[in-house]
Amino acid sequence: MPKRKGAYQPPYSKHSFLVHGKFLSAKWDFEHHVVPPISSSSTYRLETAERGARGFCGFSEPRKHGRGEIFIYDRLDEPTRAMLEERLAFVEEGEAGVAFATGMAAIAAALGVTLRAGDEVLAHHALYGCTYSLLTNWMPRMGVSVRYLDFSRPGLLARSIGRHTRAALYETPVNPTLELIDIEAVSAACRKRKVISIVDNTFATPFCQRPLSRGADMVVHSLTKNICGFGTDMGGAVVTRRAFEGPLLLYRKDFGGALSPKNAWPILVYGLPSLELRLRKEEQNALEVARFLEGHPKVARVAYPGLESFPQRDLARRQMTDFDGTFAPSNMIYFVVRGGGRAASRLVNHCAKHAYTITLAVSLGQIRTLIEKPTGMTHSALPPAVRRAGHLSPGGVRVSVGIEDASDIIHDLREALKTC
Ligand SMILES: Cc1ncc(COP(=O)(O)O)c(C=O)c1O
Known part of the structure; x- marks a missing residue:
């Protein structure tokens, strides 16, 4: 019997964690794998109706039941993607990660679980073109209004928060101008008024910046970019606190933008370890x-x-x-x-x-x-x-x-x- 490889624990560095992950993960039996496997099964054997029912409960309330103990169907949750999510959450210093098919699907989900008809979202006035299009062309159709302002002036942001403002979305560094937004200042202004602040961390990656540790509520990523790193696969992720995990999983289940395990695997095996x-x-x-x-x-x-x-x-x-x-x-x-x-x-x-x-x-x-x-x-x-x-x-x-x-x-x- 080979000696069991040790699990991750401090003082090993975050870089080593990106290479090895937890190693022994509840998501998979790693005993004999050196490289995490690609799970490729759209559905999962449930053995009994009771186990199936437990799986559905656990999925929709991960805080109560623990996530991923019973896999049911790929779009709900599956092990290869879940290992990637675990690693992303750890390096972003968040409690939970939920991965999507693209960065845009992740941004839509972060907004989707935060906003209802009648709410307002504030956004920095320079944004990636498709994010701008999502906010301008689609959000109003769902009854959400959008206001653009200069987030580099946190005083202005604080004054602009109104009764219906529910979320604030920005990139830092801003795509493409590289202007920076002060995450701590914006987070403080938002927190005072119970506004959820969402930071697109695609340009920096968690290697260069960890917005949750500076007070942001949610981080969104296009994994397609520096995290994948080789230009081979698309993906997106939201990393945040535990309270948003269930809603994000449910949103992904119903809107359907789940990251395929075949796309999660190269990001897990090549992208993050070489970041x-x-x-x-x-x-x-x-x-x-x-x-x-x-x-x-x-x-x-x-x-x-x-x-x-x-x-x-x-x-x-x-x-x-x-x-x-x-x-x-x-x-x-x-x-x-x-x-x-x-x-x-x-x-x-x-x-x-x-x-x-x-x-x-x-x-x-x-x-x-x-x-x-x-x-x-x-x-x-x-x-x-x-x-x-x-x-x-x-x-x-x-x-x-x-x-x-x-x-x-x-x-x-x-x-x-x-x-x-
Ligand atoms: C800052 C930023 N956020 C989000 C996205 C969207 O990512 P994806 O193309 O993976 O949907 C992009 C794409 O270029 C981007 O530059």
Whole structure:
């Protein structure tokens, strides 16, 4: 009989936890697996009607009955996805994680369990285009009103909370401008008025920032990005306190956006275990690339939280820290070229045609460097006035820095900038 491998316990680091998880998980018998298995069963044998009934009770009231002891049907709960959820909850310093098919499904669920007809949601005025579209085009149809304001002014936010305000949603760093929102200040303003604050932590990942530990109520993720890390799978997650776990599971059951175990598995086995390694390299590269851009005559401004010149430098250093407390500004850069929208288009088109290390594509957080022009692509759903309010410039370019050699990324950018 092989010696049983020990279970996770402090003082092992969070990084080791991302590689090994709990090891011996109630979700699965790990005795003989080195790599967590992909469970691929849409339904589960229940043996008796009584066991089936217990499974249904346990599922809808996980706080009372304990979650995952009896699996019933994939859309309700299943072990591979549940292991991923356990790991996400741990690194985000939350009590529960619920995974969805995409980041948008996770954001919709976080709002869905929080809001009812007649409620109002406040949102920061710059947001990922599809999140803006969800709030603007779909929420009003469900009787939820939306107001956009500048969350970088917590005083204004506090004054704007009204009788019907129930939730506040924002990204930090903001996609694509890299502006930061002070999580502690916003959480405090929301808590005073019993408003649920929801932070999209996709740009930072839990490696760079853990909003729940700063008072946020819910964290949402597009797992498709840095957490998956290789650009192979889509996914989303909500991490929060235990009280929201049951409603989120029920919402997922009824709206149906469950993450497939086949997509959960690569995120569990490749994405999370390599998160720290990838991000450390990407951060080193991003700093070099940002410094190069900052010194380039055709670039009007560069936003990267790791730069000395970053306007919210103090907040960045306070809020964006890795598991050891070291400053961790993540891998995203936004810069504005002097020639405006046409010059930005020429730059990304040049990359599409000629660059070796830079790919013109939306999405972010992969080992490959990706470039895009947000006003024409990811943020095209935002009307011009909203773009202006959110400081999105037609000449703006977003770069998701990968793990290539920094000098090669810089070479490709230098060549592309000649077209501006
Ligand atoms: C900040 C942010 N949140 C959410 C999403 C949506 O994620 P998904 O594409 O996985 O639905 C994205 C996608 O780009 C994003 O950038």
